[in-house]
Amino acid sequence: MTQRRPFFITFLAPAVVTAVILAAAIFEVLQYSVREFIPGSLDVGGFTLDNFTRINRPIYWLVLVDTFYISLLTAVFSLLLSYPVAYALVRAERDWVRSVLVSLSITPLFTGEIVRTFSWMLTLGSDGFINSILRKLSIIDMPIQFMYTRLGVVVALVQFSMPVMIILLATAISHVDRDCEKAAANLGASPTAVFWRITLPLTMPGILSGLVVVFAWTMSAFSTPQLIGGGKVLMISNLAYLQGFSILNLPFAATLSLIALVAALGSLALMKSATGRIEKRLAIS
Template sequence: MKIPKLFAPRESQLALPLAIFLHLFYVAPLIVLLASSFQSREGGVSLGQYLQFFQDAVNLKVLADTFWLGVQVTIGCLILGYPVAYLYHYTPAKWKGILTFLILLPLLTSSVVRTFGWVVILGRQGLMNSFLQSFGLIEEPIRLLFTHKGVMIAMTQIWLPLMILPIIASLAQIDPRLAAASASLGGGAWRTFWQITLPLTLPGIISGCLLVFALTVSSFVTPSIIGGGQVMYMPTLIYQQGVVLLNRPFAAAISAILLVMVLIVVFAFSALGQRSREYVR
């Protein structure tokens, strides 16, 4: 009697193919990764790899730099991305197509190509320095390539579309009558923005921030080319330990630490998201 019930269509079953796929190709490897991070040099189970990571000041600096880079790029994307999303929302429909294309354009080129583009722009004889020098704003070229600042600038450009898109989606959900109501009650443009529009787009902002943060701290190509060997981030460290030095358990431990960092930020943001949704209602 229960068997036909098992095969009765249920919404949850629609997700089954994806669930199987993810368990096979994502959850299982992740478990292997976590297990190998607890492997000691001699083959037993230990916390040695983690101790080794946290005892070395250089590794701690790499962890802090990675977190800080994530925060900076997220804030940078938010500051640059929100006005673009806002502009998009109030653009006449016929221009929206062109604007969509322009926003998505960076996603259409490979990040390797864009990174080498940034090498040309950030170099001492690059676009940025020669521009500033020709206007007499600086005398000596500023050092941007192989610095944390340079990586931050390039990453902000690269992940910007992923901040803009969710904000556009949440702007589209706002009932336009709310702004009219605010105006009719005497609210100015700024007040309407701060008290109505911004809080209502918080879910979009939060998902944009999550995407940008998670992608920034796990980027490999851009930080390793623009940062070089002098500013290290977690993914470069993982590659170096895992692929070059064949120190797999240690690389697994670093990956696990990076994962935990991302998860903490994700949970913090989703808690914030819950709150903001309550506010919206």
């Protein structure tokens, strides 16, 4: 009689295969990052650490700082715009209101990043929708420069990130015990006080999760800063692309990719630590 394999192995096998492939890809990037660049050739030389010391140049530090700055702004504005939507999505009393909010929140996920980016190019251009409306209303005489600026990149990235942020926040808000809010209201707390003292602290793990996920996700953004930024706003992924495919400096492109990966993993580790501390404080209080 043959012994059947445990049921979970069947579902665990694809994850193990994916993890092995991912580990092999990361190892390949790692070994490229410590190889010498041979100009004009796809071949790489021997072992070297010059790729990591090259990061100390001001031009590359500026790209790294811009990447962190744009990612942070995107995460913060995504949170500020998504929280009211997620709150209304969970607390709406009418089913049709929730259905409309769900549709509006999730629909952008079904359109590709390139399609959304081109839509923003038509919206933010000098003759685009926003400038055309402002001109017709006689608010401006000259078009506002949105394209090829950090502002334009952040606007497009916020719209790109909001569906994910809304989903994470809605999950956190749905787990808030309504009895706690009712108890605070019965004790005389105003609706504003209930939100700031009860609801918001209880959703803090979801807020942190949304901030870190959007931050890490934005750090790897390529198409949006490439098209909206037009080469004037560079992020790590765009710089890695230029080094790897324009200059054919694959070792330095691998080094930049590792830096982005380490930054993303570091932010996830900080999220786990911060979320654990907040949950302990909430449990004690």
